[in-house]
Amino acid sequence: QSNKEHQQTIDQLTQSNNQLTQSNNHLTQSNKEHQQTIDQLTQSNNQLTINSQSNNQLTQTIDQLIQSNKEQQQTINQPTQPNFYEKMILLIVVIIFIHAIIKFITNNNDLTQSNKDPTQSNNQLTQSNKEQQQIIDQLTQSNN
Numbered sequence: 001q002s003n004k005e006h007q008q009t010i011d012q013l014t015q016s017n018n019q020l021t022q023s024n025n026h027l028t029q030s031n032k033e034h035q036q037t038i039d040q041l042t043q044s045n046n047q048l049t050i051n052s053q054s055n056n057q058l059t060q061t062i063d064q065l066i067q068s069n070k071e072q073q074q075t076i077n078q079p080t081q082p083n084f085y086e087k088m089i090l091l092i093v094v095i096i097f098i099h100a101i102i103k104f105i106t107n108n109n110d111l112t113q114s115n116k117d118p119t120q121s122n123n124q125l126t127q128s129n130k131e132q133q134q135i136i137d138q139l140t141q142s143n144n
């Protein structure tokens with residue numbers, strides 16, 4: 001009788017041990033899955049940190065570009081006063097331009113005058129030609 005009771009106790013303890021082992025295996029598996037989830041979340045968090053740093057750098061770059069743009073706009077908006085050398089160069093260019101216009105007008109007048117001379121000469125030749133034609137006509141008539 002005592003031996004049977006001991007055997008039952010052993011069987012119960014063995015069964016309990018088996019259940020504990022099985023439970024331990026489930027917990028170990030669950031622990032592994034949780035660890036994988038933690039690793040994935042850590043990796044995702046690291047990526048978000050990198051993205052945040054990149055975003056901060058882009059924000060700084062944008063701020064620098066905005067500041068540079070403002071400075072350039074201020075430079076553009078400032079009225080520019082020509083310096084002494086620019087004024088002198090402009091004056092020389094204007095004088096050369098006026099001189100060229102005067103020279104053009106003078107040359108044009110000379111050309112006009114030289115054009116009148118051949119016209120007068122042409123008119124004289126035409127008149128002389130008419131007179132010679134009259135003489136020819138008179139001689140022809142007298143010859144007839």
